[in-house]
Amino acid sequence: MSTVPPKLAEVRARLERACLRAHRDPAEVQLIAVTKGHDVAEIQGNVLAHGHTQLGESRIQEWRSKGELAGVEWHLIGSLQTNKVKYCTGFHTLHSLNSERLADALEAFGEKKGHTFRVLLEVDVAGETNKQGVSLPDAGPLARYASTLPHVDLVGVMTIAPYAENPEAARPTFRALRNLRDKLGLAELSMGMSGDFEVAAEEGATYVRVGSALF
Numbered sequence: 015m016s017t018v019p020p021k022l023a024e025v026r027a028r029l030e031r032a033c034l035r036a037h038r039d040p041a042e043v044q045l046i047a048v049t050k051g052h053d054v055a056e057i058q059g060n061v062l063a064h065g066h067t068q069l070g071e072s073r074i075q076e077w078r079s080k081g082e083l084a085g086v087e088w089h090l091i092g093s094l095q096t097n098k099v100k101y102c103t104g105f106h107t108l109h110s111l112n113s114e115r116l117a118d119a120l121e122a123f124g125e126k127k128g129h130t131f132r133v134l135l136e137v138d139v140a141g142e143t144n145k146q147g148v149s150l151p152d153a154g155p156l157a158r159y160a161s162t163l164p165h166v167d168l169v170g171v172m173t174i175a176p177y178a179e180n181p182e183a184a185r186p187t188f189r190a191l192r193n194l195r196d197k198l199g200l201a202e203l204s205m206g207m208s209g210d211f212e213v214a215a216e217e218g219a220t221y222v223r224v225g226s227a228l229f
């Protein structure tokens with residue numbers, strides 16, 4: 015294995031320092047390298063060649079063009095339409111369950127194929143109308159609904175914090191998501207991107223989704 019490229023090494027080091035500040039074991043936080051907009055050669059060179067195999071994509075279409083990459087644990091982090099569910103059995107985890115309709119589509123396809131989807135509930139914590147997630151008040155009912163579906167394994171919650179220059183601005187959003195996760199009794203907390211992943215790690219993230227800082 016060649017030398018870890020400086021960007022991956024730096025993100026790993028920043029993540030580790032954030033965990034230590036919060037008295038967390040760095041092994042509790044998984045780094046998802048978000049590869050949208052980057053081709054197979056870049057992904058190989060910047061990430062996979064250095065033993066990092068957890069990758070995230072936003073769009074099914076783009077992900078399908080990267081199917082040749084072997085040994086990858088893929089995460090779907092972007093919104094999912096019901097008519098694309100049929101492509102999703104190759105994902106380790108879907109981070110964007112946001113409606114009963116989508117849960118029903120996953121259940122129906124999962125039943126047909128004998129596949130159980132591992133999913134996170136996407137929550138629009140800050141109540142931004144342009145976001146895809148379910149609102150905070152609707153999250154509990156949707157989580158309870160999903161937990162009745164045998165082919166949908168709901169393991170956690172995910173959010174995208176509102177864009178801000180100062181990463182500290184995301185802290186209340188991350189805290190609210192963690193509280194929701196605890197209330198629902200789930201394990202996984204997917205939060206934090208290039209601009210705010212250290213704050214997310216301090217606030218308990220179990221997955222951070224980092225793209226531009228790695229490429």
Ligand SMILES: *Cc1c(COP(=O)(O)O)cnc(C)c1O
Nearest residue numbers: 048072091207208223224225226
């Ligand atoms: C693009 C994307 C990311 C990564 O964003 P960066 O700012 O490039 O790190 C994380 N999560 C989601 C849902 C995304 O769409």
